[in-house]
Amino acid sequence: MNTLEPDQHPIDVIVLGSGAAAFASAVTAASQGLNVVMVEKAAQFGGTSAISGGAVWLYGTDQARAAKVKDSEEAMRTYLKHVIGDGYDSTLVDAFIEHGHQALRWLEHHTELRYALRPHSPDYYPDAPGATECGRALEMVEYDGRRLGARLKDLQMPPPGMLLFGGMMVNRLDIQHFLSVRRSPRSLWHCLRLLARYGVDRLRHPRGTRLTTGNAMIARLATSAFAKGVQLWLRSEAEELIVEHGAVTGVVIRRGGHRHRLLAKGGVVCAMGGFAAGRLAASYRPDLPGTHLTMSPASNDGAALRLARAVQAAVGRGLAANFFWAPVSQVRHSDGQYERFPHLVTDRAKPGVIAVDNSGRRFVNEADSYHHFVETLFAKGMASCWLICDAQAMNRYGLGLARPKPVNNQALIDAGYLYRADTPEALAQAIGVDVQGLAHTLQAFNADAQAGLDPVFGKGANAYNRYMGDPQHRPNPCLAPLQTAPYYAIQLHTGDLGSACGLVTDANANVLDESGQPITGLYAVGNDMNSMMKGTYPGPGITLGPALTFGWLAANHITARLQAPSILKEHTACTTK
Known part of the structure; x- marks a missing residue:
């Protein structure tokens, strides 16, 4: 087995994956002085998040408060209880309601992440008790991809069908303007400006550099993460968790044909996008003849479930649906x-x-x-x-x-x-x-x-x-x-946007074992975490809102553990072996 030399810098956190939840964990940990390595199986970073709409669904954000939106924690709980039903988990929901807006505020203060309130965006079940017509859905502010520098080429692009003219990104408002271009002088001017920008971009770049939706979200988080020293390993696959004295302390990684044994003081965060594109997916779907199509990248093959099952991690059961469906x-x-x-x-x-x-x-x-x-x-x-x-x-x-x-x-x-x-x-x-x-x-x-x-x-x-x-x-x-x-x-x-079933966690995103006890050093966020929505879909951004929230919570929990004297004593020499 090839190993890293022992004089390499010590690693505090290993994050597996590179979507929204992964970057939220990585940049939060790095902002608090931790040394973070991100490991991505694919050749580009961003995963499903990079091709998503980028919206987040959260309660009580600064954007909603500034707009004087009428909402309450009780209304949010009422709505989620109604939609989720028997799968409602008060522990996870309470953490999401209490910390979601705090996570977004922190990320917007410490990174380039920026969201704006959708002025009108009803919940998906607008007539249900506790539903709102605005205030919970936020959309990504566009971003200049040139800020990523040479890393722009490594950012996962959306499929061609979600772009215009082979490489031009548009958001919800842009689409409305294009649909109204023959009926509105304002829309015509908006579209002409976008086309002019895109034309200039293509003189120097293989794609448009005006990024929107999920691509902008990942680019914003990644720009900040790289600036804070986060290392990103592409084309690198996690093969095995390393367990020492009952705690997860690292991962065996295959990279460039070699195997590396990485140890991390704080542990491992699984954020590899779930299992919707893997062989496992068929056994979790209704058995119907015909073609089922997932939008998940091929790298979302269920690696987290495979790795974590080896340490007796619990996997979600009894969800209303094991996937987030879409035609x-x-x-x-x-x-x-x-x-x-x-x-x-x-x-x-x-x-x-x-x-x-x-x-x-x-x-x-x-x-x-x-x-x-x-x-x-x-x-x-x-x-x-x-x-x-x-x-x-x-x-x-x-x-x-x-x-x-x-x-x-x-x-x-x-x-x-x-x-x-x-x-x-x-x-x-x-x-x-x-x-x-x-x-x-x-x-x-x-x-x-x-x-x-x-x-x-x-x-x-x-x-x-x-x-x-x-x-x-x-x-x-x-x-x-x-x-x-x-x-x-x-x-x-029938199709899906990703898997909802995942590793069972507590409110800190700490993975639980089959007896309900936390597995020290192992965390799951994003679609690797068993969805707090339990296979229901209450509103726009109900995957990315929790992804940012629990990614932030996981990093904070790791930071707190590392700052505890007992933990520091146990891991003073944890680098690589």
């Missing part, structure tokens, strides 16, 4: 490469768009959350469905990877991703859907949609639905008849 579509390009697209915000809720099963019937409120949408698919024993729109909706909003007018989407049609037909009957035949069933669906739906009503599924009937629709469309921002040829369809599959 996903997929195209196979002419070069043989596959590209996936998560249908989160851009199409399902828009007017003139419906989802149907193979009988041609609607089965769900298309404007409900992506997690609920896939829950409905599973409940009905369906592994896929069809998303359908007419020309008016396509021209205005697009459909999945298909862009709105004036983009030519012929390549997607040629690839078999996007279907187009001159009549609903021809479209039904092309996609293998019952012709009469679709005809009856459109006849009934169009009549109701014209009046802005959906008596069957209630699309557009609640605050969250309307928020996701088109605010400029009347009388219902989510409803319009499908009556303008040609007609379009794409196939949606």
